[in-house]
Amino acid sequence: xxxDFDGVVVASPVSVPYARFSIETAQWWAGAALRGLTEASGIxxxxxxxxxxxxxxxxxxxxxxxxxxxxxxxxxxxxxxxxGASATVSLRRAARAxxxxxxxxxxxxxxxxxxxxxxxxxxxxxxxxxxxxxxxMGSGGANASFALLTRNYMARFGATRxxxxxxxxxxxxxxxxxxxxxxxxxxxxxxxxxARPIAAPVHLFDCVMPCAGAEAFLVMREETAxxxxxxxxxxxxxxxxxxxxxxxxxxxxxxxxxxxxxxxxMAGCTPGDIDVLQxxxxxxxxxxxxxxxxxxxxxxxxHDFVRSHDLRIGGDFPxxxxxxxxxxxxxxxxxxxxxxxxAIRQVTGQAGPTQVAQAKRAMALGFGMINYDRGLxxxxxxxxxx
Amino acid sequence: MTRELLPPSKKNPLERSQVPLRPPAARSAPTLGLxxxxxxxxxALQHCDGCGRFLYPVRDVCPDCLGQxxxxxxxxxxxxxxxxxTIDITADPYFRRQPAQRQGLVQADCGVTMIAxxxxxxxAEGRVRLSLMTDRAGMPVVFAHPETGGAPxxxxxxDWRELTAQPKFRRVLITDGRSPVAEPLARQLLKAGAQxxxxxxxxRWKPAPGVDALGGIEGVTLCDLDLxxxxxxxxxxxxxxxxxxxxxxxxxHFRPGGLFDAGQVLRAKDTLDxxxxxxxxxxxAFGPALMGRGGDGTTRNAAAWVNVLSIWAQxxxxxxxxxxxxxxxxxxxxxxxxxxxAQGGVRVMNVFAGAxxxxxxxxxxxxxxxxxxxxxTVVTALxxxxxxxxxxxxxxxxxxxxxRNPKEVERLMWQG
Numbered sequence: 063x064x065x066d067f068d069g070v071v072v073a074s075p076v077s078v079p080y081a082r083f084s085i086e087t088a089q090w091w092a093g094a095a096l097r098g099l100t101e102a103s104g105i106x107x108x109x110x111x112x113x114x115x116x117x118x119x120x121x122x123x124x125x126x127x128x129x130x131x132x133x134x135x136x137x138x139x140x141x142x143x144x145x146g147a148s149a150t151v152s153l154r155r156a157a158r159a160x161x162x163x164x165x166x167x168x169x170x171x172x173x174x175x176x177x178x179x180x181x182x183x184x185x186x187x188x189x190x191x192x193x194x195x196x197x198x199m200g201s202g203g204a205n206a207s208f209a210l211l212t213r214n215y216m217a218r219f220g221a222t223r224x225x226x227x228x229x230x231x232x233x234x235x236x237x238x239x240x241x242x243x244x245x246x247x248x249x250x251x252x253x254x255x256x257a258r259p260i261a262a263p264v265h266l267f268d269c270v271m272p273c274a275g276a277e278a279f280l281v282m283r284e285e286t287a288x289x290x291x292x293x294x295x296x297x298x299x300x301x302x303x304x305x306x307x308x309x310x311x312x313x314x315x316x317x318x319x320x321x322x323x324x325x326x327x328m329a330g331c332t333p334g335d336i337d338v339l340q341x342x343x344x345x346x347x348x349x350x351x352x353x354x355x356x357x358x359x360x361x362x363x364x365h366d367f368v369r370s371h372d373l374r375i376g377g378d379f380p381x382x383x384x385x386x387x388x389x390x391x392x393x394x395x396x397x398x399x400x401x402x403x404x405a406i407r408q409v410t411g412q413a414g415p416t417q418v419a420q421a422k423r424a425m426a427l428g429f430g431m432i433n434y435d436r437g438l439x440x441x442x443x444x445x446x447x448x
Numbered sequence: 449m450t451r452e453l454l455p456p457s458k459k460n461p462l463e464r465s466q467v468p469l470r471p472p473a474a475r476s477a478p479t480l481g482l483x484x485x486x487x488x489x490x491x492a493l494q495h496c497d498g499c500g501r502f503l504y505p506v507r508d509v510c511p512d513c514l515g516q517x518x519x520x521x522x523x524x525x526x527x528x529x530x531x532x533x534t535i536d537i538t539a540d541p542y543f544r545r546q547p548a549q550r551q552g553l554v555q556a557d558c559g560v561t562m563i564a565x566x567x568x569x570x571x572a573e574g575r576v577r578l579s580l581m582t583d584r585a586g587m588p589v590v591f592a593h594p595e596t597g598g599a600p601x602x603x604x605x606x607d608w609r610e611l612t613a614q615p616k617f618r619r620v621l622i623t624d625g626r627s628p629v630a631e632p633l634a635r636q637l638l639k640a641g642a643q644x645x646x647x648x649x650x651x652r653w654k655p656a657p658g659v660d661a662l663g664g665i666e667g668v669t670l671c672d673l674d675l676x677x678x679x680x681x682x683x684x685x686x687x688x689x690x691x692x693x694x695x696x697x698x699x700x701h702f703r704p705g706g707l708f709d710a711g712q713v714l715r716a717k718d719t720l721d722x723x724x725x726x727x728x729x730x731x732x733a734f735g736p737a738l739m740g741r742g743g744d745g746t747t748r749n750a751a752a753w754v755n756v757l758s759i760w761a762q763x764x765x766x767x768x769x770x771x772x773x774x775x776x777x778x779x780x781x782x783x784x785x786x787x788x789x790a791q792g793g794v795r796v797m798n799v800f801a802g803a804x805x806x807x808x809x810x811x812x813x814x815x816x817x818x819x820x821x822x823x824x825t826v827v828t829a830l831x832x833x834x835x836x837x838x839x840x841x842x843x844x845x846x847x848x849x850x851x852r853n854p855k856e857v858e859r860l861m862w863q864g
Binding site for chain 2: 261
């Protein structure tokens with residue numbers, strides 16, 4: 063059994079409101095998030111001694127360039143190029159650093175900009191395998207890759223588009239309460255079902271909207287947070303697992319399934335103890351896989367689970383309470399931070415209009431990097447009210 | 449089932465000609481190893497010589513044994529379709545113009561999983577037959593046919609048509625009607641559905657039975673074309689360049705003779721004039737027009753330029769040194785031409801033959817290659833999208849020996 067995360071807390075959830083397109087750079091968005099962290103915590107960026115950055119659009123820069131750009135002097139520095147798994151992984155690694163005393167206050171930032179052509183460019187240059195063996199076969203991007211996974215999942219387990227609609231419609235309902243969500247119109251099951259196909263069975267409302275934005279939080283030891291007078295949440299468990307189950311000919315599960323028992327054991331809880339869940343939701347099929355792999359239901363029963371649960375803020379299984387990326391927008395690597403930042407807000411009672419009553423324990427999940435035929439990176443964290 | 453392609457109507461001259469677009473052309477250098485198979489109609493995948501596994505996508509290290517002795521080996525073509533989709537929305541300009549692309553994830557019998565372009569007749573689940581092809585950017589892609597073929601009009605699948613240069617409904621120019629290949633080639637092209645075959649003939653007043661036979665074929669039009677004469681080439685291009693969809697350079701001027709034979713400098717000038725400079729003149733007159741029409745629809749756009757070459761283009765041969773040199777020059781120009789025409793999505797294909805079964809090779813023992821076999825190979829290359837073809841047993845042997853050791857071939861050529 064690995065060591066627990068005793069004494070590690072997260073604080074100062076920051077979201078820089080998203081924009082569909084931005085003429086600013088990723089550095090600009092990351093800087094805005096850093097300023098948000100100083101304002102939320104009262105800790106000067108010059109006092110922070112750790113920086114962890116995730117972004118697809120920094121160009122030639124990585125976290126090291128940003129220390130000089132932003133005027134920070136740090137002794138912990140990480141660039142986490144894991145897309146949708148970046149926030150949960152950043153947190154896990156930063157937690158170990160503050161726990162060991164390698165650093166005291168680590169700023170974790172996910173930030174990306176979005177120009178009108180940047181989505182196509184990022185698809186074309188995503189990875190070597192994608193460039194060589196995916197993009198030339200129709201240039202469908204992630205939509206086509208997830209379409210292949212979705213069709214197989216539906217055929218194998220009996221999930222239907224109506225089941226996916228429940229996830230998307232519930233998240234849109236949640237987004238209506240989030241003033242920062244880009245999608246502000248209600249979505250009906252009928253609208254979902256009749257939306258135009260993008261790469262069948264993936265249709266319009268299965269897809270996230272790429273946008274510019276940033277999300278951030280601070281990782282520190284409990285005594286630091288207390289001394290600063292910050293509201294904080296405890297980290298009780300964290301896992302990451304990459305390129306799991308290479309023997310599966312087509313992906314039906316993520317790396318969570320390898321470590322899920324340890325995840326709950328470290329946190330000393332069971333799936334039933336999770337009050338609010340933030341899944342990684344680029345495409346509802348992945349949400350359903352997470353319900354299964356994190357043992358909220360058995361493998362292949364995700365569709366039964368969504369039929370028998372209410373995923374809205376006031377429902378019996380509140381999920382992606384900010385609307386998730388499907389309704390709030392996907393700000394590149396910040397998209398991986400959306401759920402975690404919302405989870406911090408939930409268990410610290412700072413979620414405002416999206417607050418779930420009595421949210422004491424939250425789980426946030428990360429998933430990312432379709433390198434060729436499957437998502438490679440999976441991660442999860444559990445947070446508890448202090 | 450594939451919808452039958454209908455003959456295109458005459459192009460409305462007021463309509464804008466679509467500019468050529470290319471599919472995404474970026475590939476890592478190791479992935480270009482797939483071209484070994486893709487250009488020859490073979491399904492050769494990366495193979496770890498250490499542990500015997502096939503690898504895909506192309507890697508630098510075997511993920512099983514970390515071996516780095518990796519080669520490209522012929523693999524079984526079968527596979528099972530695991531899942532499929534049709535990409536209605538894409539941000540790539542080339543694929544936006546194409547009909548919605550069908551794509552599948554295939555578990556290949558050789559053990560790898562391949563994302564493939566999918567023939568529209570492939571059932572949603574079931575067995576497929578895989579091919580490595582070159583796309584219109586000249587880069588390797590994977591295509592899957594249904595394993596059991598035979599459905600009508602399968603060759604009309606719009607993606608398959610993009611990956612090949614089907615003669616069906618296309619207009620073809622054969623540049624040298626005096627080549628023994630010209631007559632069987634014209635017949636086979638028409639049989640394969642070519643709309644019209646133009647055949648260039650130099651000095652038409654000179655009697656030639658092959659040319660007379662050509663003139664009698666319905667669908668064939670004879671034209672004046674002397675590859676040695678720039679004005680003749682540009683003159684014909686003025687009439688035909690805008691409606692030549694496939695150009696087949698059949699220029700044939702074999703004369704034996706070695707370096708020490710008298711008068712070889714003059715003979716070399718003659719031979720180079722036809723083989724190498726002939727291609728250059730054709731390229732200057734027809735190339736830009738072909739390139740500009742590479743993207744003009746998919747039914748009757750410019751699709752390919754084929755060169756009928758001798759295997760001796762790839763090595764010296766003392767007994768016909770001048771001819772081999774001229775062929776080598778033509779091959780070099782053809783390779784540069786391939787790079788130019790790829791900008792417009794037009795393929796350059798080479799068909800290599802050994803000694804032909806005709807009077808000029810009387811002194812050589814069999815096996816020699818029948819002109820009709822060369823013609824068949826040209827049509828197959830067009831229909832299957834094969835960049836480099838070798839006709840007959842001697843050309844096949846030449847290819848195998850060259851792949852093993854070009855110096856061995858060079859020495860063998862000393863024997864004639």
